[in-house]
Amino acid sequence: MKAVHFGAGNIGRGFIGLLLSNAGYEVTFVARNERKIQLLQQQKQYSVTLANEARDTEIVNNVTAISGKNKAAVAAAIATADMVTTAVGVSALKQIAESIAAGVELRLSGHNLRPLHIIACENAISGSSLLKRRVYEHLPAEWHEKADSCIAFPDTAVDRIVPVQEHDDPLKVTVEPYFEWIVDRSSMIEGYREIDGIKYVDSLEPYIERKLFTVNTGHCTAAYHGYLEGYDTIQEAMGDTKIKAEISGVLGETGKLLTSKYHWDKKKHEKYIQKMMVRFTNPRLSDHVVRVGRSPIRKLSLNDRLVRPALQAHRLGIPIPYLTSAIAAALLFDYDQDEEAVLLQAAIRRSGIHDVIASYMGIPQKHAIHQKIVDSYGALKESYAIAR
Structure with a gap:
């Protein structure tokens, strides 16, 4: 299973990427920071430490990264992905929508009609719905109907406190033990694979x-x-x-x-x-x-x-x-x-x-x-x- 995650910041690495990796996904981060991109490509892992008394630390494996500037590589990754997630800030969704649309078009033109869930893990109400509107603005109209049949944008609520921090290792991240990731399953395509750590509900509001x-x-x-x-x-x-x-x-x-x-x-x-x-x-x-x-x-x-x-x-x-x-x-x-x-x-x-x-x-x-x-x-x- 492959996941593409936009944003290699602390939330992306310490929360979303962690859960996806633990669920068996190969996670490709789409990032801007060249140093983090290089390290993720080389090491293919990073550590997450819990801010608890024991300072429990977990190694997150099966990860890599590509630059958001490399639009062809981003589109290719989305074309074969099983899930796309974001943690870039709601105001930045419009900046990544064109790249996602290019990936969706490449996917559909290659006759890949496997279900794809695109989830905006942002601090916003209806973030995924907003992202869908942004993506469809860049997706040619002739692909909209086909996209609706196999691509879903379920809204979500995410909660984990991850403050700004600095470590000698730029990939290391410290997070609070508590987290909550809730997804609206009523908007998902039938037969989806549940991920440990995500709570699926019929009414998200x-x-x-x-x-x-x-x-x-x-x-x-x-x-x-x-x-x-x-x-x-x-x-x-x-x-x-x-x-x-x-x-x-x-x-x-x-x-x-x-x-x-x-x-x-x-x-x-x-x-x-x-x-x-x-x-x-x-x-x-x-x-x-x-x-x-x-x-x-x-x-x-x-x-x-x-x-x-x-x-x-x-x-x-x-x-x-x-x-x-x-x-x-x-x-x-x-x-x-x-x-x-x-x-x-x-x-x-x-x-x-x-x-x-x-x-x-x-x-x-x-x-x-x-x-x-x-x-x-x-x-x-x-x-x-x-x-x-």
Whole structure:
């Protein structure tokens, strides 16, 4: 079995590539980093260490790599693959779509009609569906019907904390012990081979929102409040009782939303919340607040981890003071090494906070929570004496 994975970063190697290799796939990474490409081609293996007390280490075998610039090689790999996965960031899907389309066209023109599943393992709702639209934009129309018959793009939810890290060995990666990879089996082609470590479900949305509204919402709340307090890492921020209370408050609000919307057992969901809080405090990982808080424009968008649960909770009549505070903290994330943070602060200075909330978050000024966000933003700004 052959798998092609776009992205040889820490998530690609420490999570997706690891599970695929363990399932018996030969994994070909499509990468940009020439040093990593060369090492993967030469060594055909790398090590993954768990951030647990024993520091358990596993060798990942049967791997290689090709350069994303070598479009002919990428297309050839996809033409014979049994699975294609990505971990490049949702904004980069459009950059790899043309290469995937070329591989699909080569596959179909060579009469390879074996089932192929293409799964975008990104922090996004309906990431694979988005990738399909991007791919079909580059795939000639005459191939669309045939592609629909043998190629599927099942959506997925993935969860594993893998911070930025440096090792003497560029391929070595350290990951947290916990992981979750859930795939929508209702979108898969019959007869697919299940992979150990993946959970297949008929309805993905509850799992996506549980992860997005708990892990991602809680994590970025720690990052944005931690940044305002001057902490360097999430682990340091989690040691601050005030920040920990903010995170607990946020997850209490999203928890009420999720248990109401999906009729879940409240005690079970509370256990899930506490498990996630423990993950954030893992002393064997050092995760920088600026990494977790990066790309605030994306994280403040209408369907992402802050605004989406805030709007849904509001519609259900759930008070959201902690969510509005987290949104306000994100609006104050002014890290000058983050392109989106710089753009966001420039927009606030140029157009004002009301316009930014309306244009970047999709919350019009007449909406009930618009002013709540403005008030929370003003209070936080004054509290931290941030001059704008």
